[in-house]
Structure formats: C-alpha cells, structure tokens
Amino acid sequence: DAMVIQNPRYQVTQFGKPVTLSCSQTLNHNVMYWYQQKSSQAPKLLFHYYDKDFNNEADTPDNFQSRRPNTSFCFLDIRSPGLGDAAMYLCATSRPGTGNTEAFFGQGTRLTVV
C-alpha cells in the first residue's frame, strides 16, 4: 500500500564518491520534491519537478542534481558527497489544482558519508 517509496532506506557512501537516491510513486502526482533534513532541523527544499519542469532552489549546491525520467520516478544525484551532506533525504509528491494540496512523503533515505 506504499505510495511514495524511497530506496535505499539507508545509504553509506565514501567522501567524494557519487551516489544516487531513488524515489518512486504510485499516486500519479505531477509534482515531486526532494528535501534535505538534518538532525533537529526543518526539511529544506532542494528542488522540485512540476511535471517535467525542473525548479531548483537558489541555495541548492551544484553538487546536487536531479532527474525525472517519467511521472513515477525521480532521482537525486550527489556528485561529490561531503561530510556536510550527511542527512535524511525526503522525497514527496503532490497534485495541485485538485483541492488536495498536501504533500505525501516517503520514508526517507538516511545518507552517511564516511
């Protein structure tokens, strides 16, 4: 019954080694988001897709990239992870314009950089 699925749940990567996190959804929502959440902090929006349109936040480092090959899937690529990139990465979806505007979150991927 899972609606927003993130893989893996836990990821350990080496400093500077590229890593990809994945998100899939069964809700057919046209908006997909990636948030970064560090301990005891608010989720911070990195970017979002409105259909195929990519919207990058102004303060998202260039080290972070995203791909959305189709409606159901979205990927977060971290090109050269640093120690400061260790965090929980949350994928979310929403479907605006239907009166139902809340965002549905996946379980998150906890990234550790060693």
Added chain:
Amino acid sequence: QKEVEQDPGPLSVPEGAIVSLNCTYSNSAFQYFMWYRQYSRKGPELLMYTYSSGNKEDGRFTAQVDKSSKYISLFIRDSQPSDSATYLCAMRNNFGNEKLTFGTGTRLTIIP
C-alpha cells in the same frame, strides 16, 4: 527572521494531558497550513490540513489558524504514548507555487 518559527522543544507531558503546539509565520501570503507528524527515522506523515483561517477537528486532534495574528496551533487531547514524535508545521501560498515552508519541528514525548 525565519519565515516560520516553531519552538523545537523538547516537550514532555504526562499521558492524558492536552498538548498545544504552535507556529508563527511572517509571510502573509501563506494560505494552506499543515501539521505533519514524524516518528524517529521516518518520513513526515500528514496529520491535519487547513485552508485559511478557522478550526478543524479530527478525532483527538484540532488545528487552528489565526491569519490575523499569523499564528497556527495543533491541540492533542487525551495524549497517548504513541503520540510521541516530532510535529512539524508547514505552510504554502496560493500562487501556484507548490513549495512548502516548514517549521523546525517540536519534539514531543508523552510519559506513560
């Protein structure tokens, strides 16, 4: 000044107590207000959703929005140990911009 301010707690109350969680915000364009519950090492799950000012009740949970004061609240009645989690307020505007702005979350512990 942050757009959304939320007391991070931690907040500990005995089982059965009424819990009040609050957020203030500065952006008068916010129209949609949400409360998410996040258990440790899990993603946030939506608890309550309110459009504009007013109250909304769902079981033991009541959400209040006072746009004139830029203040929102979540009340939990008859609190249970299973309510122990971090509660995040979130809000967004009505301009077709789908970005949610979150508070930092309040960590709540219900003591049996």
